[in-house]
Amino acid sequence: MTENATRYSPSPGTPPLVQLKGIAKYxxxxxxxxxxxxxxxxxxxxxxxxxxxxxxxxLMNILTGIYQADAGEIIIDGYAKEFATPLQAIAAGIGMVHQHFKLVQAFTVAENIHLGWSETPRRASAQVLEQRTAALAQKFNLKTHPSARVSDLSTGEQQRVEILRVLARQARVLILDEPTAVLTPAEARELFKALREFVATGNAVIFISHKLDEVLEISDRISILRGGRKIATENTVDCNPRMLAKLMVGRDIVLADMRQRPAGAAPMSAQPVLSLENVSAIGDGGNEALHGISLDVRAGEIVGVAGVAGNGQRELSQVLTGIRPVSAGRILISGKPVDKSNAAAFAESGIGHIPEDRLHSGLAPALSITVNAVMREYKKPPVSSGGSYKPGAATALAKEIASAAEVAIPDFAMPIRNLSGGNQQRLVARREMRIADKVLIAAYPSRGLDVGAINTMLRYIVELRDAGAGIILISEELEELLNLSDRIAVLYEGKIMGIVDNDKTDIDEIGLLMGGRTQAREVA
Structure with missing residues (x-):
């Protein structure tokens, strides 16, 4: 760890807090x-x-009792354990924040924080629970809205609740799966500070992330899995990003400047292919989430949207794809005003959508991989003919999409929730790109992907741009936006604070705009 902190030094002979031996799962x-x-x-x-x-x-689902291993053993504090349920793992001090959230959507933030917690008062009003939650949020510097229903929160806000829920319980072993994916750099620093304080008392953290820089910053040791097997465990001080990337994927990763257009790439169109004119929209909570948004995207152009999670990104992507109606202003597709918000009509107009929450917004988790892969084209030949669904044709198309997405699938009939998050993301991306003749709305397309998969995903987007589609790329990764975008719009509290040309980009200016400020105001 690079930041000074009180370090815990176990006595000689102290057993590992967690030891996994010969774990297998098929x-x-x-x-x-x-x-x-x-x-x-x-x-x-x-x-x-x-x-x-x-x-x-x-592997972590086995450690937390969600799955049972087919072989091997779990040893906690030197004693062999078997976790038949997650409750048994929690009782043994194993807590996890999952990549896909485990929150009760109909409950408030405060109710979710206190649900199933031994320290929850037996008789407490909603106000008391909300006050306790606010105190916890302040303690861990994780901004929340204690009285808000979870279903009304953005993905980033929900993840903060998950992190807060587990940190509040002070598990002895804390497992974090992509915990910073939707945190600001300042929030991530505060989380890292909390983690260092957590392990300084003899606890431990298992930190799963694809962000190599943050792994190098926060960890003491690093273990690498490839193809279900452990490849290596290294001391962090002996590692660098290129070495880790090669261990992860088994080859060197070369990141190209993706703004460069190859010969033969479609030029940018003179006129916008999709426009928002002074668009406002109401959020799930009944308040105005977007305020007077004006934004154009031309064919053959990538427009980046920067901003901290929870500032209207989800509502913007929904307005742009017909999922959420506008309360004021208008949307134009190829210069023609859209009569009303209708997701099917937008898709038929050639607008694809990679949503921020792929599992719940982009997929039907319990349905088969085939159904999920072809759902945008099930009314069209070859999937349907004469009003009849053709299962064989659907499977053939699903295999074609999976091949283009570079996803190996053993059984197309199994539920798509059985796939890893990254493979789900790549399938959604390829499915949406097939219908994105005019525009692709990509909300956090690389979230939760490893370094190799990110490179593949961004290459998909660039290929679509070069084929003549317009792209709106919503991301919290400034480096990603700078590497792809022609222009970058900065969103803050539902307003566009400014739009900057990438070839004239000032990182400090973008940072100020993300915080709702401008350089002129700072000078004043």
């Missing part, structure tokens, strides 16, 4: 884990790296 046609050994010591932040589908989540 699914039909898939080796999820095989002969995996892992040791996590008291006082340690242990990072777990690997490509999507490498077996990280499965």
């Amino acid at each position: 699914f039909p046609g898939v080796i999820a884990n095989e002969n995996v050994d892992l040791e996590v010591m008291p006082g340690e932040i242990h990072a777990l790296l690997g490509e999507n589908g490498a077996g990280k989540s499965t």
Whole structure:
């Protein structure tokens, strides 16, 4: 760890807090884990790296009692344990914040924080629970809205609630799966501070992330999984990003400047292919979430949208794809005003959508991979003919989409929720790109992907741009926006604070705009 903190030094002979020995888990046609050994010591932040589908989540699901291993053993504090349920793992001090949230959507933030917690008062009013939640949020510097219903929160806000819920319980071993994906840099620093304080008393953290820089900043040791097997465990001080990327994917990763257009790429159109004119929209909570948004995207152009999570990104992507109606202003597609918001009509007009919450907004988790892959084209040949659905044709198209997405699938009939998050994301992206003749709205398309998969995903987007589609790329990763975008619009509290040309970009200016400020105001 680079930041000075009181370090915990276990006594000689102290056993690992967590020891996994020879863990194996098999699914039909898939080796999820095989002969995996892992040791996590008291006082340690242990990072777990690997490509999507490498077996990280499965391994942690075994440790937390969600899955049971087919072979191997779990040892906690030197004693063998078997966790038949997550409750048994929690009782043993194992807590996890999952990549896909486990919150009760109909409950408030305060209710979710206190649900199933031994320290919850037996008779407490909503006001008391909200006050306790506000105090916890302040303690851990994780901004929340205690009285808000979880269903009304953005993805980023929901993840903060998950992190707060587990931190409040002070588990002895805290497992974090992509915890900073939707946090600002300042919030991530505060989280890292809390984690260092957490392990300084002899606790431990297992930190799963694809952000190599933050792994190098926060961890003591790093274990790498590839193809369900552990490849290496290294001391963080001996590692660098290129070395870790190569261990993860088995080859060198070369990141090109993706703003460069190859010969033969479609030029930018003179006129916008999609426009918002003074558009406002009401959020789920009944308040105005977007205020007077004006934004154009031309064919062959990538327009980036920067901003901290929860500033209207979700509502903007929904307005742009017909999911959410506008309360004022108008939308134009190829210069023609849209009569009303209708997601199917937008899709038929050639607008594709990679949503920020792929599992719940982009997929039907319980349905098959085939159904999810072809759902945008099920009314069209070859999937349907003469009003009849053709299962064989649907599977053939699903295989074509999976091949283009570079996703290996053993059984197209299995529920799509069985795929790793990264493979789900790539399938959604390829499915949406097939219908995005005019525009692709991509909301956080690389969220939760490993370094190799990010490179692949961004290459998909650039190929679509070069084919003549307009792209609106919503991301919290400034480096990603700078590497792809022609222009960057900065969103703050539902307003566009400014739009900057990428070739004239001032990083400090973008940072100020993301915080609702301008350079002129700072000078004043």
